[in-house]
Amino acid sequence: MVLPLSEAMPVAARTTAGKMGRWMAVSLVVGNMIGSGIFLLPAALAPLGWNSALGWVLTIAGGLCLAATFAWLARAMPVAGGPYAYSAAAFGPLTAFLVTWSYWISLWIGNAAIAVAGVSYLGAFVPGLAAMQGGDALAAVVMIWALTLLNLRGARSAGGFQLVTTLIKIVPLVLVLALAGMALGSGEASLPPLPGLGEAGGLQAGLVTAAATLTLWALLGLESATVPADSIADPERNVPFATLVGTAITGLLYLVTCSAIILLMPVEVVANSAAPFADFVARFWAPGPALAIAGFAAISCIGALNGWILVQAELPWAMARDGTFPRWFAATNSAGVPARALVVSSALMTVVMLLNFQSSAAEIFGFLLLIATCTSLFMYLVCMAAALVLRFNGSLASRRWLPPVAALAVLYSAWTIYGAGGEAVAWGLVLLALGLPAFYLFAALARGAADPR
Template identity: 25%
Template sequence: MTTPTTAATAPALKQTLGTLQLWGIAVGLVISGEYFGWSYGWASAGTLGFTVTALFIALMYTCFIFSFTELTTAIPQAGGPFAYSKAAFGPGGAYLAGAATLFEFVFAPPAIALAIGAYLNVQFPALDPKLAAVGAYLVFMTLNIVGVQLAASFELLMTVLAIGELLVFMGVVAPGFSIANFVRGGWAGQDRFGAAAIPGMLAAVPFAIWFFLAIEGVAMAAEEAKNPRRSIPIAYVSGILTLVALAIGVMVFAGGAGDWTRLANINDPLPQAMKGIVGADSNWLHMLVWLGLFGLVASFHGIILGYSRQIFALAREGFLPRFLARIHPRFRTPHRAILAGGAVGIAAIFSDGLVRFGGQTLTANIVTLSVFGAITMYIVSMLSLFKLRRTAPGMARPFRTPLYPWLPGFALFAAVVCLVTMVYYNFLIFCVYAALLALGYLVFLLGRGKRAAQAGAETA
């Protein structure tokens, strides 16, 4: 006679991650954003205008992380925002948070993989960037399947190397730094701040978000932490402080190293800034170009870990096909969820340059879709925090949000401002995002009866 599998008897994720590894995941998820992407904000806002935008976003993320940590430690589940919203708002809220998180974590890796491929193509011109990007997926999906302990240790190593490189960059360009270079033309093409600078500052919001996007992915590793109620708050708080310091340092030193307008529309602002100080043949420059891969790899590898746990959690609850929730019998990792997210990413890679929408390639647009997902998830998470404080006051909260309700209130307000701004400047992509959410919700409603029947059979 076969005993039916229930939630209590199902294979579980291994609890192996310590505080330092969680910090490595928190910083590594994000650190590629310090290397590229953010400098496009200078093109629309100028250095000073973008600094204001970036500080606003940094404050939003800081308030958000201090608030989000309360949820993560109170409900340490692999679903992260999905689990918090389910506790606060039921299945409908769980769907919205889970789908938004999937948009963020599934659609960000293809862009990073293509950046890895483009970088390798510079060093090896005969190498097809798309094949290199697919190769990155295969290597790091395999690493994630083999074991979370190995994956997290690798992530920590890549993160430390990437941070070291950013510090080397700041040290090398410091002798050529001039505050006059940084402030020249800093208000969106005008000499001083005025109302005309505000549209450019608002348009730069996505590039400021890129500095910190995906740090909340640590929540998806909560079930695999040895002591989540102690280690996650330390990892989150130290992680956001590390990233804020690096973002300010990189932005200021790059902008003050010479003519910042040369860096505003390129994918490699740090090597180009350093080139102006040490010359094109310097060994320092060659080191930066080669080691720049570490930042991309750290984020790419970490986000694979994040999306796989989100897919696993949604499938375990019946919001996605349940076969995606299977745990590898040997490695105890969600191998099917890892492969499913990778399949979507690889499809996006080969769609790059073939599909255009709103005047941009598909891959350019999926980055924006990822940001839409992130902002939606931030809003739902903060609403969940407020709701659970009211409806579940007795819930165990190992970490309580300081300055409640002001910190989560500001995080919620800032996220709404970002969403409105994103919709205004990316309306067509928002329509696609909203349509996909609505389609997914329809499928969710149609499958509600089947999920209820399955749940009843498991508890019978």
Template identity: 30%
Template sequence: MEKKHKGISKIGLVAAVVSSSIGSGVFGITSDLAAGSAPAPAMIAWVIVGIGILALVLSLNNLGAKHPEMNAGIFGYAEKDFGKLGGFISGWGYWMSSWLGNVAFATMFMSAVGEFFPLFKGGQNVPSILLASLFIWGLTFLVSGGLENASIVNVLVMLCKLVPLVFFLIMAILSFKLGIFTSDFWGNVAENLQNNGTAASVGEQIKSCLMVMMWVFVGIEGASVLASRAEKRSDAQKASIIGLTILLFIYILASLLPFGVLSQEELANIKQPAMANILKHIVGDWGAAFINIGLIISVIGAWLSWTMLPAETTMLMARDKLLPKFFGKTNEKNSPTNSLIATATLTNLFLLTFLVTDYAYKLAYSLCTASILICYLFVAIYQIKYSFKQKEPLQLGIGIVATLFQIVGITLAGFNYVLLCSIAYIPGLFFFLKACHANNRNISTLEKAAMILITLSAILAIVMLYLGMITL
């Protein structure tokens, strides 16, 4: 029988999945979809994304069950398959994507607060940055008191953020009109909106939906990352499936039901956050205020989850000798103190650049937009390799689907973003080399070649950025 110990509960792990995935994206997803697609292509896109994300979750669950000894987060599979450097590339990319996402959460949070308090309007002035900084360090302090305690708070935040979302779904169902939903079912309006009157095929409309849909699932790996802190490791696998089910239910209904409330053209041009203004159309001004409060709670919940996940990742990387021991230091509550402080400091520094320009943020965020998909790709590839060795055709098929899905995502993100990602790895390679030196580990010829290739890619990306060949 699996031994139970003090740690994060199953519902805490579900909250890690739901809270880290539901940020601000769901509040504007309908407008983003309507700008390039009619209801029918969007529904087809949901089937594709649902299958792809399910394949990724099943891959994580399968590998977690087959490798209960692995406590290295999702980067552990990259290390298992591609060695220490592969593990570093996956882990560092995941960490960069995570804390830079917190910069976005801080900006969105202050913009939402600005709807109620004009002092913070826009989210990029001095009062906004000061308040956001207080939240950054407040959440850091909360997590430093123990990830288990922080997960309890995360459960409460998850429940609070679900209330306005469920209310919106109920009102959208009550206001839904089939005639409006089917009036432009396959996309005549989409043709005009997206292509200035030229025909947009069903395939093009589906393609326009995929990236919007894929990004709202970033964080689906939350339970897997925290598996080593679970009361029972098997809870992480169950929590991932429960979390995915909740997310699919909310995302699909929240994105499609409004097509039966307003026309596609109205949805495409509605002011963001779209959900607030759709509810305003249904029930009046108080509906928009209610959703904006929900947006604030939702962002705080995602922000808390993404304070936990990147710090846990760098701590695990240090323990696995992919980063210097500094990142692995924990306090008496077993929280990764140095990793938390480093993550909070970098997030705060990028916020301060808003006082001068928002270009630094756009550059840094663009560097890592594709990183998370690369991390997922490593997991899917290892699922294929492991399942092939074990002669498990079903798991092999799941791995193939997950791999193809991530390749599609990386392709849609654009090669420029993948190239820009290499810049973010340059400072990381310095820490990786320090860790290798501290542990008397020799760098293989293949690893040296890979690091040279990453460095050359970074130089090329910087030159192309300077020449205007890459734009953000």
């Protein structure tokens, strides 16, 4: 059954007091996308040279297609739940539940990975932390609950913290841009010549595709403002604005900073670096910035974790209000925060950390990141397809250029799933399959609550 837009989600009861403003919403998108990966990504991309820059262009183009389609959907349905609301309106509650269920699981699993990365960077300031057995996991749990308490104070408190940490985390990116500009202007460094297409060591379609696959993960989170739409003032305008502007800002920063590091330094130096940003700053400014870069990276992870904790609580709350998740999750506290959903999600993150108590930070991060990223790709595909379905059944307002953009977004989403690899796709399918019995179990519980006989 396809739900009319007016019935896809109930109207929110939150007041405008305490909601995030436009630039807080932008910082939510930017802050959730800029996490720990940017500080290590140049090392992975370095062997690809100019191909990495073209890979970024391809990824950013695909990301902007996704962002434009999400903005289109958000303007028509400025309600909490974002992806759940869109897929429910187009494909009905079962499909919406399966996609959102797996996406929600990926969030609290992925958040655990972000917490581990943040603690790893903080280890530069607390050397004994990594040496203590299980120290990384325990410190990550403390970080998770500190940010959970912050989010319980309300969306505006979390949004203010997000804005501050986002401004701080872009400092090293801006510094790299400034140093690159000065190095090029003074002649201290120069860009290598653009190689020919298809020649050995030059531009090759396969290498561009490889770069685009690697860079894709850096743009996950562009949908962040669509999920807590009820917590954003004037969501019909601010959510689309934040989605498009946040994606564009992040994509541009990624493109120029990563390309500067890769193209202005020797390939072997970047490829073998454990801290490419620190090495770049040391080369073109002053030695010994590693500790400062570690601090910025830790703040970057903390800010991203704060934003994702805010987002992850909204999904079960939205589903609970729509009747496909236990109604217990629909309760909010005096600040309008879905407190039960927030606490349960953070508790699940804690369980993930404790289950990995004996593992190293690298082992935890690698495994959890694989699970966390795969389900976002399925969600993107369904939401992009939902936009086309809703447009052609007359539910979405006509925009001449948006249907072709949404079609490109569908193709891009399908390509990203193909490029993710068999293991990632398998995990995504497992999470989707686990949602099927959960959907019918929750439906039976809802019927039982309605009929106490």
